[in-house]
Amino acid sequence: MVISVVNQKGGTGKTTVATNLAATFAGNDTDILLVDADPQQSSLDWQKDRPDKCPHVSVVGLPFANLHKELGRIKKKYDLVIIDGGGRITANARAAVAVADFIIVPALASKPDAMSTQSFFHEVIEDVAAIKGKVAGAILFTMLKSGTIFNLLGQKQIKDLGFPVFDTLIYNRITYQEAISQGKSVFEHKPKSIAAQEMQNLYDELNGCI
Ligand SMILES: Nc1ncnc2c1ncn2[C@@H]1O[C@H](COP(=O)(O)OP(=O)(O)OP(=O)(O)O)[C@@H](O)[C@H]1O
Ligand SMILES: [Mg+2]
Structure with a gap:
């Protein structure tokens, strides 16, 4: 099983979600590989800071367009691969x-951010779906600021894409920033x-989807 955390829009929480999920699966006895497909190598940096006492997460950097070829060789060794896209x-x-069995699309809910996520769907996901038949996954709202009108407008725009949306909401909380800077999950x-x-x-909602 391969789960990709993807959105071409920068800074939507991809690395935060990918590292937290990888650590959570590792803590639940899943043999996990976290693939850092980003040349910025933020997931690799996270692992370097990871304390020895935390459950082991293997991280490999594969920031390549031929990711599927590279991954084909190594994914069989693991129960689960999470890609920081x-x-x-x-x-x-x-x-x-293309390589994912399930995609998580972290998205910010302000109107301009929602428009970037819409473009990502039109330019990438619909393209892949045309070849693969179907792309399974769900959008995840991240860094929400409670109750702002912008968030509500953006959420509506994203829901109008017709792609599934996680019920789980991730709010803007300093704990996420503290955890990632220490190589940990929240x-x-x-x-x-x-x-x-x-x-x-x-984690619970995702396990119900995959
Ligand atoms: N829920 C959250 N609450 C507060 N801060 C967050 C949250 N999620 C992410 N951040 C912070 O927002 C910034 C961007 O998050 P992150 O690096 O996870 O996004 P990204 O999509 O991986 O970015 P990039 O496109 O640059 O790879 C980071 O400083 C991170 O610590
Ligand atoms: Mg990142």
């Missing part, structure tokens, strides 16, 4: 979508935080 380069983003950093509960909700 990076994605500014369209060919790489397309490869990360659960490993602050198990009783609201952020940890949000990630648990995402």
Whole structure:
């Protein structure tokens, strides 16, 4: 099973979601490979900071448009592969979508951000779907600021794409930034935080989808 966390729009929380999920699956005895498909190597950096006492997450950097070929050789060794899709380069983003059994599309809900996510759907996901038949996955709203009118407008625009949307909502919380800078998940950093509960909700909802 390959899950890609993708959106060509920068800074939507791809690395945050990918690293948190990878650590959560590892903590639940899943033999996991986190693939950093982004030349920025943020997931690789996260792993370098990861404390020895935390469950092991293997991370490999594959920022290539021929990701599927590279991955074909190594994915069989793992129960689950999570790809931090990076994605500014369209060919790489397309490869990360094409190779996935399920995609998670972290999206910001302000109106301009929602428009960028719409473009990503039109330029990449619909292209891959035309070849593959269907792209399974769901959009995940991240970094939400509670109750702002912009968020509500953007959420509507994204829901209008007709792609599934996770019920789980990820809000803008400092705990996410603290955890990633220490090579941890939010659960490993602050198990009783609201952020940890949000990630648990995402983990549970995702397991119901895959
Ligand atoms: N839920 C959140 N609450 C607060 N800050 C967040 C949250 N998610 C991500 N961030 C912060 O927002 C910034 C962008 O997040 P992240 O690096 O995960 O996005 P990205 O989509 O991987 O970005 P890029 O396109 O550059 O790879 C980072 O500083 C991160 O710590
Ligand atoms: Mg990133």
